[in-house]
Every structure is written in structure tokens, then in C-alpha cells.
Amino acid sequence: MTTLLNEVAMTQDLTRPSLSDALTERVLELIRSDGLRAGDRLPSVRELAERFAVTAPTLREALRRLEATGAVRMRHGSGVYVGAGLERVVIPNPNVRRLAGGQLLQLLDARLLIEPPLAAMAARRADPADLARLRSILEQAGQHLRGEDAELNQINMTFHRAAAHAAGNDVLDEVIASLLSLHATEQREILRLFDDRVRDHEEHLAILAAIEDGDARAAEELMRTHLTDVKRVIEKRLD
Template identity: 45%
Template sequence: MKEGKGRARLTRRTLLDELTAGLVALIEEGGYQIGDRLPSMSALAAHFGVATPTLREAARRLEAAGTITFRHGSGIFVTGDSRRLVIANPARTELGDQTTLDVLDTRLLIEPELARRAAERATHEQLAAIGGLLDEARQAIEAADEQSLTPLNMRFHVAIARAAGNQVLTEALQSVVELYEPQQSVIGQIYADPWRDHNEHRDIYDALVRKDATAAHDLMRRHLEGVLAVVSATLRREKERD
């Protein structure tokens, strides 16, 4: 049996797989966050003991997955969760009011059950992270920092989804949030009651801490239903005026 040629192909494929996994491990274990710059390509190649072109081929896999990006003259930067399974496609046509309502309706279908699961499964570290996001959001409200507030609030919702322990649903929600970021900004502008929003988030968080799954589910549902009602009524009035 001729094994040489087949073994060479397997070795090449395995090497790229191992390098890709090694890069993911380096990002995760090295504490790199979105926006952080990674070591240079030559430094990474030396770290893994491979030629730079081979390392670059593995890195291109992560670029295709949206985990890293190459910026000419600047270096390699982390742009997404290295464990992501679902990637938002930014190629889309102009979106209108119905899309904004559909975004909220989609979240209403997903997030209450994720909150229930998070109350059952969240670790102390995950709860601490969620609480930290609440504190940052409060500071943004007090500073009237509207630009920071909406992303912080969305990170709060995604963090709860992550604590539920279902990566596919977490990635789905995160993709909705990222792909429809303009709609999320519109929703925040229309709702325009940051303290009410924050207090409802605090109530949801308290239910998670108590591990009260039913309360977490119901509070999340009422929260999103309330936002949907306000946004729907506002968009309807604007349409009638037009």
C-alpha cells in the first residue's frame, strides 16, 4: 500500500488544524479581547516553530471566521469570539421600521428562555461579569454617555445568553445584535428611558443571582414586551404623521 503521499497530505492538514487550534488557544488563554493586537506574524511563527507562510495560512482561517483581521501597516487584531459558530453576514439591503420590530420580536422569542436557563446554570464568574456590565451601564447613564450605553446594554443581554450554556443560541443572538446594530440604536433612542431600562435589567440580574428561573424568564419577557410596545407605538405614530 502506498502510504507516503497520503501521509504527507494528512500531515499538512493536521499541521494547519493544530496551528489554527493553537492560535485560538493563544487568544483565549492569553486574555486577548476584541480590539487587541496580536504579536506579529513572524513572532507567532517563531512561537509555534513553523514557517511564516504556514502560520499565515492558518491565520487566514481565523480571518475567514471573523475572529481576527489583518490591518495593513498595523498588524493582526482580534475582531470576534474565537469560539463563534454563527457569523453575521453584513451584506444586506436598506432596512425599515418592520425590521426594527422584527429584531425585537426575535429577541422576545429567544431571550426569556435563555434567562431561565441562565438562572439555573450561571457560574459565580458569569454573574460577576453580568453585574459588572450593569455597573458600567449605570455609570454611563450618570455621565449621559449615550454612545456607550446601548453597546453596554446589549453586552448585558448577550452575557445572560452566554450564561445559559447554549452556544448556538448565544451566537444567534450575538449575530442579531451585531447585524442589526443600527436597529438597536433606533430602539434605544425611541425607548429613551435609560433608568427604567437599567432598573429592569437590575431586576433580571437579581433573579439570576437568586437562581429564580421563573422570575428571570418572566422579567425578561415583560422587559422586552414593554420595549416592543413603546417602539411599535412610536413608529406607528410617525408613520401616521407621514
């Protein structure tokens, strides 16, 4: 009986919101009720601690939890600011290990499921600002075809992220952004193994042309073919 009571008590402790949990919610409520946006400054740690009747160290713990998700940014000597990740619905795991060879292919499989339909959506929905950004990115990529792998890879991934963003689906945009930013090292490895910068660039240009033409079917097929070609080469080089 005692053991059962102890187990019940432990379960209640685990499910009961902690003070830090409650504080994170109150800080979020403050941000939203005051209509604060990314980049806006919050009251100081001391002011917030007094407002919520807690100690400054306890409040800092809650703020660090919010900072880990991008909801706030703590700048030493400056203050606490609303972060760009406040409304994110997809949170990347910064502790994940580097992907092995087989997982590189799984990463490409995931992109194959998501990016071609997004390219089609971009062809239907992209506005002039989206198109101008995509053109600018590829112009920059063309100037770096003989540059460093890391620099060119960053530009290429920016193109894929911008194409996903142009589709107008915030959740899927976040999924692609999370995959590409979190696994930047693996993406550089994919570029190294693919080892055909000119072909890669030309395929990006073809995708952009289809998006600019508003040809959803062509944009989707070109993106699928592009990623399938990359995966096929990676499979051969990993054998």
C-alpha cells in the first residue's frame, strides 16, 4: 500500500506544473497581451521578477527555457528581447547526432516528400518579392561555383528554403528550414559527394524558371528530378 501511495505521489509530482513552467507561460502571456513582436524589448529581469513575485535566478531559468526555443533572446548587458521563434510550431533538436550514410539518404527521402509539392505551390503563389529573392540567390550561387564548399552549400540551401517559403505554408516552411539548418553538415557532405556544381546550379535555374512561369506541374517535377538525381549519385558513392 505504501509503495502504491509513493508511486501515486511521484506521478503527481511529474504531472504537476513546476514554477518554471508557470513562469514561462506567464512571460508568453505578457508578450502576447502587450502585442510585442520579434525584436521588441521586454522589461528587465529584475522588473519581471518583481512583477511575478519570484527571485531573479528563478526567472532567469524560465527565460533560458524560452531562449532554447527561440521565443526570447537574452543579450548580455542589453536585456531580454522577443525572439523570432516565438510562434514556431516546429522546433529542431540541437542535440541530434550527425547523420550516418544511410540517414543521409533518409534525409533526402524526407526532402523528396516535401519539397516537390512546395515547388508547385510556389509556382502558384509566389509574389514578385519571392521571385526577386530566388533570382538574387541563384545569381549569387553562380558567382560562387568555384568557391568554398561551405559557402556554396549555404547559398544553395538558402535557395531551397526560399522556394519553400514562397509556397506560403508556414508549417512546411518551418519543416524544411529545420531540416536544412539543423543538418547543415550533412548537406555539405551531400554537395561534396554529388560533386557537380554546374549541373546542380542549372537544375536550380530550371526550377526557378518554372516557378516564374507559374507552371506548377513543371516546378514540382523539376524539383523531384533534381533531388532524385542527387540521391542516386549519393547512393552510388556510398556503396
